[in-house]
Amino acid sequence: MTKPTLYPESGFSRLRIDLAYDGSNYFGWARQSDQRSVQEGIESALSKIARVNIETVVAGRTDAGVHATGQVIHADVPESLESEDLLYKLNRILDEDIRIMKIEKAPAAFHARFSALRRHYNYKILDNNAILSPLNRFDVAPWYKALEIDLMNQASSLVIGKHDFAAFSKFREGATTLRTLEKFSWHRDTHGYLIAELVADAFCYSMVRSLVGAAVCVGDQRFAPEWMKSVLLKKERVSDSLVFPARGLTLIRVDYPDDAQLLLAAAQNLALEVGDLAIAGDE
């Protein structure tokens, strides 16, 4: 049994694995008994090939139904396993709704979770009761009213920065809700979908979906943009009814520092988590 450790053990290499998945039919990243999880799929495929149990560490612990195009994990594998074929072998074993996009040998100090500088999520909405194309329905949340994108951008800009996002996070014992939201902006793509782009050091549990729901309240003119800021400042958890569904949410990218900065980044992230049971990157 290879338990994740800060550094790979002797005889093991650390691999950085980039992957994508359609989360529609998974109960999220995290392994759960009797539920189909992405982690279980990946780890059992890796373990089958390695003939030894392999565990992984993930950058963004996506929730049930959430997708990823740029998820990052690391795994320590027996040195003998390093091969060009590993990617193809894994993809042959895995269901088509998970694809390994890239595998590379990582520095020993690389840690998918603790080295990560920031996570990028997108949220996609089809508004105004428009009809959802059957072949593109899996990563979009429909909304019945027309949304005013300018108002949404005004509201979203008011919560950018380092704040306590308790109002926009589902409560989790011991987890910090202090986060730095670097980007939260909306645009309409060429197909008419409304896309939110969010970037933060890490996201609290259900934070993106709560922020999106609040911005929609402004976009359909139930509240003025300033309401968003007042919710943030009150630190009272917004109604669950406002949280947007998982299907529209996709983890797009995880940023890491240059190799020389990996140790420093991990040390800083670990320091932040002392006395804090938060799992960074949750959504």
Add this chain to the structure above:
Amino acid sequence: MTKPTLYPESGFSRLRIDLAYDGSNYFGWARQSDQRSVQEGIESALSKIARVNIETVVAGRTDAGVHATGQVIHADVPESLESEDLLYKLNRILDEDIRIMKIEKAPAAFHARFSALRRHYNYKILDNNAILSPLNRFDVAPWYKALEIDLMNQASSLVIGKHDFAAFSKFREGATTLRTLEKFSWHRDTHGYLIAELVADAFCYSMVRSLVGAAVCVGDQRFAPEWMKSVLLKKERVSDSLVFPARGLTLIRVDYPDDAQLLLAAAQNLALEVGDLAIAGDE
């Protein structure tokens, strides 16, 4: 029970219904006992709302696993049923993998199958063993070798025109294989997918998928472009192993004449089918 007739019966209106579907989980358009079909889904939703059995006539009788973004059907419904809400009511009943895109009252002479002038299909391939994005995997067929698009276009251009496409059609008793292929060309889109566009008056059973398979034989340099023409002329059915899978195939559009020409088009199509049990638009 409302059986499809050439004209709507008294008290009934003819509706033209445009629809889209993800065919992945359907055994094709045509109703079959004990199998999930698009026709069964649509007709049972219509019948439920109308409280009388409604049958439909389809432009392109797509095969199991084939998709549509621009399928067209007609249905005769009680005049009392004409309502702005019909589209929304249908979409509420239907599974999300079928969407009604538009409903309009059609001239009595409109016939989804017999009035159609031509059908447009696309076929999408991801070549060179590239990794198929999980969120966009449903309407693409993967191929392991890199494909030479110029060779494919050369080969495809050699079969354009009015020909007996017996070599590229699965045999069906009494069905004509004489078709006019107006367009068969390939391009690579911005995401790297190889897209074939095919337009014909109608397609024989499995004709698009056989033509695509043959073009791929040229694209990966097993055969020279001229081979495609020699296969056509020999009229000997190509190997089933060459037929590409349904998943890459999508019915994009059906063209109809102006209202004034509807009757003429239907008469011409009916004349072509005399002594010919072919179901036009099969694929």
